[in-house]
Amino acid sequence: MSGKTITRREFLRGGVCALFGAAAVSVFGKDFLSPETARASESASGVDTTSFSIARDVSKCIGCGKCVEMCSGRQGLDILKLAVRDGKPVSALKYAETLSESACIGCGQCARHCPSGAITVKDALSVVNAALNNANYQRVVWQFAPSAQHIIGEEFRVLTGADMSKKIASAVRKLGPRNLAFSTDFGADITIMEEATEFVNCFKRGEKKPFMTSCCPGWVNYVELTAPDMIPHLSSCKSPMEMLGALIKSYLPEKTGLSASEIFHVAVMPCTAKKYERAREEMTVDGVRAVDAVLTVTEFKNLLMSKGIDLASLPDGEYDSLFDGTSGAGRIFGATGGVCEAAMRTAYYLLTGQEPPTIEFTSLRGNDGVKTAEVTIDGETIRACAVNGIANVKDMIEDIRNGTCPYDFIEVMACRGGCSGGGGTPILFGDEGVRHRGLYQYDASSAVKSSHNNRTLSEIYAEYLSSPCSTVAETLLHTSYRSRKI
Amino acid sequence: MRRVFYIAALVCLLVATLSHVTALPVSAADGDAVILIDGKQASEYAEISKGAHTVAARSEAEIVCVAVYENGQFKAASFHAPLTYDFPDSGAEIALFCLDSAFRPLRDAVRVRQGAAFAKLVYSGAAVCYDLYNEDYPDFEDYTVRLKVVTDNGKIADIREIAGYRLNTQTPTNDVNAGLLADAAKTIPGVIITKQSANIAEADAVTGATCSSDAIARAVADALTHTPEPYEESSGEASAPIADGVYSGSAHCLTGYLNYMVDVDVTVKDGVVTEIQDRTLKTPMSSNDKVLYSVAWRSVSKGIAKAKMKADAFQSADGVTGATVSTAGINAAVRNALKTRSAATKESGDLYAPEGISLYARVYPVVAVKNNRIANIRIVPGKESDTEALEAFAGEIVASQSVAGLTWPDAIQDDAFSIANLTDQILYGKGVLK
Numbered sequence: 064m065s066g067k068t069i070t071r072r073e074f075l076r077g078g079v080c081a082l083f084g085a086a087a088v089s090v091f092g093k094d095f096l097s098p099e100t101a102r103a104s105e106s107a108s109g110v111d112t113t114s115f116s117i118a119r120d121v122s123k124c125i126g127c128g129k130c131v132e133m134c135s136g137r138q139g140l141d142i143l144k145l146a147v148r149d150g151k152p153v154s155a156l157k158y159a160e161t162l163s164e165s166a167c168i169g170c171g172q173c174a175r176h177c178p179s180g181a182i183t184v185k186d187a188l189s190v191v192n193a194a195l196n197n198a199n200y201q202r203v204v205w206q207f208a209p210s211a212q213h214i215i216g217e218e219f220r221v222l223t224g225a226d227m228s229k230k231i232a233s234a235v236r237k238l239g240p241r242n243l244a245f246s247t248d249f250g251a252d253i254t255i256m257e258e259a260t261e262f263v264n265c266f267k268r269g270e271k272k273p274f275m276t277s278c279c280p281g282w283v284n285y286v287e288l289t290a291p292d293m294i295p296h297l298s299s300c301k302s303p304m305e306m307l308g309a310l311i312k313s314y315l316p317e318k319t320g321l322s323a324s325e326i327f328h329v330a331v332m333p334c335t336a337k338k339y340e341r342a343r344e345e346m347t348v349d350g351v352r353a354v355d356a357v358l359t360v361t362e363f364k365n366l367l368m369s370k371g372i373d374l375a376s377l378p379d380g381e382y383d384s385l386f387d388g389t390s391g392a393g394r395i396f397g398a399t400g401g402v403c404e405a406a407m408r409t410a411y412y413l414l415t416g417q418e419p420p421t422i423e424f425t426s427l428r429g430n431d432g433v434k435t436a437e438v439t440i441d442g443e444t445i446r447a448c449a450v451n452g453i454a455n456v457k458d459m460i461e462d463i464r465n466g467t468c469p470y471d472f473i474e475v476m477a478c479r480g481g482c483s484g485g486g487g488t489p490i491l492f493g494d495e496g497v498r499h500r501g502l503y504q505y506d507a508s509s510a511v512k513s514s515h516n517n518r519t520l521s522e523i524y525a526e527y528l529s530s531p532c533s534t535v536a537e538t539l540l541h542t543s544y545r546s547r548k549i
Numbered sequence: 550m551r552r553v554f555y556i557a558a559l560v561c562l563l564v565a566t567l568s569h570v571t572a573l574p575v576s577a578a579d580g581d582a583v584i585l586i587d588g589k590q591a592s593e594y595a596e597i598s599k600g601a602h603t604v605a606a607r608s609e610a611e612i613v614c615v616a617v618y619e620n621g622q623f624k625a626a627s628f629h630a631p632l633t634y635d636f637p638d639s640g641a642e643i644a645l646f647c648l649d650s651a652f653r654p655l656r657d658a659v660r661v662r663q664g665a666a667f668a669k670l671v672y673s674g675a676a677v678c679y680d681l682y683n684e685d686y687p688d689f690e691d692y693t694v695r696l697k698v699v700t701d702n703g704k705i706a707d708i709r710e711i712a713g714y715r716l717n718t719q720t721p722t723n724d725v726n727a728g729l730l731a732d733a734a735k736t737i738p739g740v741i742i743t744k745q746s747a748n749i750a751e752a753d754a755v756t757g758a759t760c761s762s763d764a765i766a767r768a769v770a771d772a773l774t775h776t777p778e779p780y781e782e783s784s785g786e787a788s789a790p791i792a793d794g795v796y797s798g799s800a801h802c803l804t805g806y807l808n809y810m811v812d813v814d815v816t817v818k819d820g821v822v823t824e825i826q827d828r829t830l831k832t833p834m835s836s837n838d839k840v841l842y843s844v845a846w847r848s849v850s851k852g853i854a855k856a857k858m859k860a861d862a863f864q865s866a867d868g869v870t871g872a873t874v875s876t877a878g879i880n881a882a883v884r885n886a887l888k889t890r891s892a893a894t895k896e897s898g899d900l901y902a903p904e905g906i907s908l909y910a911r912v913y914p915v916v917a918v919k920n921n922r923i924a925n926i927r928i929v930p931g932k933e934s935d936t937e938a939l940e941a942f943a944g945e946i947v948a949s950q951s952v953a954g955l956t957w958p959d960a961i962q963d964d965a966f967s968i969a970n971l972t973d974q975i976l977y978g979k980g981v982l983k
């Protein structure tokens with residue numbers, strides 16, 4: 064690594080923090096500098112660590128307003144504002160004292176863009192490092208989100224979007240012989256089997272219309288905190304990370320003769336809301352946490368750098384064999400519209416017993432706010448739609464409330480571009496499409512393109528889970544939601 | 550008036566907005582932008598020297614501006630507009646309005662500090678030597694001392710082209726005065742450079758030429774209050790008259806928070822600059838660059854139209870508050886155009902750049918796309934980048950019309966990767982790169 068362990072971005076962050084001691088803000092509206100505003104800012108002092116995803120230390124705020132622009136601008140949410148304290152603009156919560164009392168969905172976009180370290184992603188590296196050094200863990204199991212495999216390269220001078228999965232597998236080997244690596248693609252395939260089955264059942268019975276995906280924890284948070292009347296529309300499926308996690312803490316111990324508590328399970332995600340999701344009460348298997356730690360892409364990069372591992376120069380490796388068969392459908396989960404596309408491939412198969420005539424639903428791709436596709440089977444049409452970014456979901460929810468929403472299946476991803484634009488990824492200049500590119504290329508070149516054709520998964524169903532939405536599957540792979548309306 | 554001399558360490562002025570939200574924050578930082586007046590914080594600045602002050606104003610268009618300074622330090626200025634407000638054009642007005650009203654006492658300090666963007670700067674100044682009762686020199690007549698001060702990174706590095714003129718003319722003064730001035734000029738510049746202050750002691754003055762000594766010092770002080778120009782080795786050299794035509798030139802504006810290229814087309818007719826066309830704003834820029842540039846551009850372009858500047862003695866408009874680097878950049882670009890006299894280049898296509906990146910003042914590409922092909926990549930270099938090597942590298946991208954399969958040359962690998970990866974990121978969504 065010869066002295067190149069600091070990336071350009073880290074260097075910039077350090078430099079920028081040193082440079083900008085104070086800066087200014089964007090407060091919207093006319094109530095700027097009103098006594099009300101000033102009072103609210105008073106209580107926003109100090110360090111706020113109440114969120115699972117992000118931490119705020121207002122004393123470091125330089126008042127640049129990036130966080131507010133991301134939260135209210137790009138995300139269309141109403142959590143942060145700029146207030147004036149001691150004559151200086153500072154970031155503050157708009158309606159609450161702490162993040163846990165706010166309707167913050169934990170998307171992490173504010174932290175991703177904060178140049179001063181006033182808002183940061185909650186770091187799990189210390190937990191992971193402790194686990195790596197803890198001999199009581201017989202296995203440290205890693206899973207890597209589809210998009211994470213295509214983003215991490217950017218930190219190691221590899222062009223945006225390149226598939227780094229083979230390098231990642233080698234990197235995990237370097238962390239020691241107890242480490243196992245899997246791709247969340249496999250979890251995504253399970254999700255599609257469960258979700259598409261659930262959807263097809265609902266579709267036939269005319270229930271849950273529109274049926275909404277549940278793999279984005281930012282979106283689930285939004286529903287629970289802001290729009291709990293959408294809970295009946297949510298799929299009961301856990302996210303791919305949690306589904307694979309459930310198997311890692313049930314099927315994997317069974318196969319290896321270990322106990323679930325001897326396994327430490329780390330998920331590397333592009334997402335900060337996943338840090339909350341893993342901590343949800345329901346996300347356990349027989350009382351054992353399914354996912355023990357969530358690292359963002361950036362944190363994983365930091366881990367590799369701290370260990371002197373230069374990802375780009377590693378030889379190619381392979382993921383471990385237990386969950387090794389994956390499909391292109393699982394990989395495209397990392398792009399907005401990808402879940403919808405993968406689900407439609409399998410839903411078509413489940414309804415007709417045949418593969419869809421065209422496997423690629425190109426109208427669901429790209430970075431538009433709302434994208435749609437129609438699948439016609441025996442004169443009946445499934446109207447599918449992908450909502451790209453939480454800011455675009457409000458209108459959709461209004462339509463659902465008014466009964467004017469025409470869709471049967473709606474995918475929602477809270478971050479623009481889907482996971483590819485997640486709060487745990489490096490800042491991107493330009494369209495998230497550049498990251499999607501790699502995902503779709505992988506899909507195009509993979510032999511297995513649909514989740515129901517994932518051989519390993521079919522075997523696990525036959526051997527362990529019986530069938531999608533069976534009782535075993537329901538216990539391990541499904542969950543429930545409750546209103547936490549603020 | 551007392552001589553005011555500013556010693557600067559660092560001021561950051563930052564306007565950071567994303568295009569879809571119409572908030573326009575500007576700020577300057579950091580702890581050490583202290584104003585020193587004759588080496589001390591002067592009492593006339595007491596009102597800004599103690600405690601924190603916030604100035605807020607609201608414009609007709611419901612734009613609120615807030616400026617903060619504390620203990621004599623410029624802290625922050627911010628602008629808040631209704632969401633419907635149309636930036637950046639209006640942003641320019643607001644920035645001007647706010648900075649002007651709130652920071653009048655500080656703006657000169659900020660200006661000089663910002664001028665330090667160009668590592669070496671030349672300031673021109675003048676002072677009059679009045680000496681009514683000098684019995685030794687009955688021929689003495691009052692005269693004007695003009696000189697140039699060269700600063701290097703905020704320090705006075707050289708005082709040159711010291712010359713005496715008859716009052717308010719360009720005619721050289723008489724030989725006696727010239728001799729006295731030459732005497733003073735032998736030692737006084739050295740004293741000023743050593744002290745890094747134009748406030749020379751009486752004992753420093755050259756015996757028999759006290760008035761001229763003092764005039765030099767005052768001319769230096771005067772120079773430092775004006776807008777500087779970038780230092781050019783060949784400045785002052787005579788050149789042939791400029792033929793009618795349109796010439797193009799560019800200059801690089803680079804500070805801790807700004808990083809962009811100014812591009813202008815200058816029209817010369819009968820030896821006079823009749824028009825300056827701006828191409829800078831056609832290049833994608835970050836919003837902070839854009840606002841400050843617009844402020845400068847408006848002021849400079851208005852001035853030019855009025856002034857009918859002589860092409861061979863182009864004099865810049867004075868610095869625009871809060872946008873001095875940009876003003877200096879425009880002036881430098883115009884002078885470059887008139888110096889190199891290169892024919893105006895027509896726009897080579899659509900331009901793309903990573904918006905927002907200049908916050909980090911690092912190397913980035915501005916890519917010209919024509920017929921869905923990369924026509925050209927211009928490197929906007931950072932503080933320490935090897936521009937030549939990067940240009941060669943960018944040439945490879947243009948030649949292959951792709952960023953795939955490139956290797957990053959050892960000495961410039963981080964910068965080269967940035968150029969390639971940013972080109973990829975900004976062009977992929979446009980369908981130019983696959």
Ligand code: SF4
Binds near residue numbers: 117134169
């Ligand atoms: S994490 Fe997301 S929702 Fe929460 S404050 Fe930040 S931008 Fe807003």
Ligand code: SF4
Binds near residue numbers: 173176179
């Ligand atoms: S919290 Fe960070 S992004 Fe938000 S205003 Fe403060 S410094 Fe800027």
